[in-house]
Amino acid sequence: MLLRPSVCTFLQYLQQANVTHLEKKVLECGAAGRYPPLALFYEEGYETYGIDVSDYRIGLARAFCREHDVSLNIIKGDMRDIPFDDEVFSFVYESDSLCRLTKKDTGVAVKEMKRVLRRGGYLSVGFMTLDSWPLTGEERNPGEFWTHSGERDVVHSFFEDDEPGQYFTDLDIVWEEKRTAVRRDTVTVSREDWINQYNDTWTRYSKDEWVKLYDECKAHFRLSVLQYIARKT
């Protein structure tokens, strides 16, 4: 089981808060992949539902479910248009997925999560912040960095620390946590992949500077995330 910090933090919050009056029914947005975080909720006795836009990752999650004989109910769906009725879940969360939307779509997605959440229910979402390093890609809008992945353009959104507050109307923020990780020996991309990623249409770096940037990753890598847990009022 892969223990994502944001999912552990949410579960720990719920275990310590008094939420026994709420039905244990949870939705994860961006739920698929080889190690679906919903499995942790399943283990704790929750009725789980998940949506994901990627058929490939849904296939991986279903293989996990077969292998471990668990039923997580992960279906295809976009968090900007959640395929569930209003107010059916007590708990809604995402982990490392919201950051793949533009800021405008982030607002749409949080509104959708709020719609399917019951009054008194809890939402957990995370935002990457601008003190992360490196920020690569073409910054088409403030904090929105675009890169190429295969055939597609992919965005990652980064926020100022006080910026995500705008998304929490009609929600009481009950927990706010900033995590800044400095990895010294693990760089998530190989040197070769890093160099192949270079494309002068979307970076201000020259090819030489880009190659050197990889060597600096080990020393300067920094990933900052702001996590909010909020209750629907």
Added chain:
Amino acid sequence: MLLRPSVCTFLQYLQQANVTHLEKKVLECGAAGRYPPLALFYEEGYETYGIDVSDYRIGLARAFCREHDVSLNIIKGDMRDIPFDDEVFSFVYESDSLCRLTKKDTGVAVKEMKRVLRRGGYLSVGFMTLDSWPLTGEERNPGEFWTHSGERDVVHSFFEDDEPGQYFTDLDIVWEEKRTAVRRDTVTVSREDWINQYNDTWTRYSKDEWVKLYDECKAHFRLSVLQYIARKT
């Protein structure tokens, strides 16, 4: 199961790093209590050992083991004088325990953890930092705050961000993460307990200021922790 962020982060690091050559044998320092974190390692197939100074907390952990039919091997022991031979564990960690030692004893404890750790093995430890709030008690040495708990004087140590580095000689730091939690609706102590805690021998606050401090907790509470994962060279 209670998912402590530092334990989840350590397990996640080990799952993503290549440590399959190491025997899955782990020691936790400060391992007892109602929800022993070692249970997570047990679930992942580790041979687990734990030490704790508190008979009461060891009793709680043993009740957990009986109830869940798991064998975690938690015995009485002090992390400043670990009751195990040199280099017998591949993994050693603590979570929210080291902070209960003076800074001098913190150095002794980390040295002991390093002693029982095999070469190439991994250590995970955490330090509370001085940007936490409130810092209560008598500051007898820089960053060492003493309060009374029952019959005993209890210390909590808080560090500057660049201070813990001194403890990591003969160790390669492979992960460093700072977590700053701002709790808005949960204060861990009741108003009554807070007021009863007041004792003018160890705080510079007047009784009135102390009472007011409780009301401010909700708005200003902040707990910052620096976690290091290091490999023994």
